Amino acid sequence: RTELLQESDNTISHLQEENWQEPDINDRATLETDAALELRTRDRYRKLVNKIDKALARIADGTYGYCDDTGEEIGVSRLEARPIATLTIEAQEKHERLEKQHRDD
Structure with missing residues (x-):
């Protein structure tokens, strides 16, 4: 869970640091494709963390x-x-x- 959250934070930092003003259209397209992939991965991580939290709650309430x-x-x-x-x-x-x-x- 902690690793997934850290990875999400790293993705946000990386996207904020990215130079989105690339003059070359191909470079810009590559950056946008990479960013879209990172965001999809981050969304999967977010969903997995949510499922982990639910599993932990189920353990706590005895329904796991x-x-x-x-x-x-x-x-x-x-x-x-x-x-x-x-x-x-x-x-x-x-x-x-x-x-x-x-x-x-």
Whole structure:
């Protein structure tokens, strides 16, 4: 969590220091592409930190390791692979199928 937050701070600092007045259009395009990538990465980090915080809250309130949809225990192997998991594999697969159906409609 701390590393992710530090990385986000580094991204902000880097973007603030960048010379956005590059005279060459190709250099400027490269800078903008790099900045967009950094911002997407930072957004992923922010979302991951949020999920980590939620997992820590679930540990504190005793609901960690139980599926949000079914209330069943989430398998240890799944939690080891993805500690922020909130659904059993079956519930996650069902959720993904429903999402895909809605996208296809």
